[in-house]
Amino acid sequence: MVNSVEPSPLPKISRHITDHDREGKAIISSSLSPESTWTATKGANFFLGYCTSEFPVEMSSSKDISSYTNYLSSPPGLVVPGGTVLRVVDMEPGLLSPMHRTTSLDYGVVIEGK
Template sequence: MDQQQKTFRRIVTGHDTTGKATIISDAVPVNIHLVGGPGGPTFFEVWHTLESPALIHAQPDEMDESNLLLGPPKNGTRLRVIEFPPEGDEIRKLTGLDAAEKFKSMGDAHASTSANGAPHPLMHRTKTVDYGIVLEGEITMILDRGEVTVHAGDVIVQNGTNHAWANRSDKICRMAFILIDGEFTSEIL
């Protein structure tokens, strides 16, 4: 099976010294992380903001972030694209400790909720509202109670739910995610 994917561009706009809209950069994302080695997902960190409302700079530049961070900055946002390869036994056979290590490598070991009897070894939860858009392929979102398979063009609005992603197809699934920092209300355990 061919795992080669076409590259996508990130176009960033800004303002010149006269206040006119201009293109600041047009290139592939440079902050790319393969999580867990071959067979793991590839994260393309596209952009993030540090506050809400987001400050709009005349000449926005690449944020100084060399490590992969699972969630957005406090009160900020994050845009990323993830390529999920077809899931193999190396994922299905992960232990809870293995899963915690994977999330630790993404800067948030506490996100892992993997436990014996969990619906998937990479179950996790973050204090975020996430918009997930399937760009190519298909993937199954697994929740505590139920799962749904989504296809290119489908959109998921995820409200801090415990979940995992399983690519049960034979092709890469590419998704775009917009992550928004959040807080749980008192009604959510």
């Protein structure tokens, strides 16, 4: 069950995705707002920062960004078989997260806390 997202005391997270212009120069894509949209569960908020349906990622013609936009409309489960997922999690202090096992490569980064 999804609950309303409580404001976090942590700094806001902005999403910036790189792309290429018609000349092949690296740019920051303007196709998506940098604002993050959070989903709440008991004790934690989640933000889907980036997601692809395949690896290696097809990046020509902004196909990766189109794929990610589709996942924003219809969020994936915990993993995307054969793809990639970057998920940001804001957990309440003291919340215990059960260990799990998936056929995926996960990254955990502690920005603040223990």
